[in-house]
Amino acid sequence: FFSNVDLDLNTAVAQSVQFFIAGFDTISAAISNVAYLLALHPEIQKRTYEEIRDVLQKTEGELSYDALQEMNYLDSVLCETLRLYPAFARPITDNRFLEASVGWRITERVFMN
Numbered sequence: 001f002f003s004n005v006d007l008d009l010n011t012a013v014a015q016s017v018q019f020f021i022a023g024f025d026t027i028s029a030a031i032s033n034v035a036y037l038l039a040l041h042p043e044i045q046k047r048t049y050e051e052i053r054d055v056l057q058k059t060e061g062e063l064s065y066d067a068l069q070e071m072n073y074l075d076s077v078l079c080e081t082l083r084l085y086p087a088f089a090r091p092i093t094d095n096r097f098l099e100a101s102v103g104w105r106i107t108e109r110v111f112m113n
Contacts, residue, residue, distance in 0.1 A: 026087040033085040034078065048077050 038045040051073045059067045068074075 029085070030078075030082060030087065034081045037081055037084070038077070044077065048074055 038048065051071055055067050055070045056063065058070075
């Protein structure tokens with residue numbers, strides 16, 4: 001696949017580092033935003049903590065994929081954080097209408113989070 005690409009080692013390394021940093025930056029921003037929102041909303045922080053504690057008690061402290069799947073409230077907190085503070089915005093390429101009880105019309109060339 002890449003045999004036809006003229007890419008020297010320095011460029012390949014630079015691109016790899018760029019992808020790594022970009023991924024790290026978005027994750028660290030998301031974690032910072034979660035911490036900020038949990039600090040603003042102690043009742044949500046408490047419920048999130050309790051869910052994590054309860055699941056880890058059931059799994060004897062093992063944080064596995066299955067344990068994470070049980071943390072529905074944590075998932076909701078993460079999704080809401082990413083809704084409020086998305087990693088990036090994208091331009092809408094054509095007119096859209098959000099039907100689900102919102103009734104908003106979004107025109108072309110508007111940036112959406």
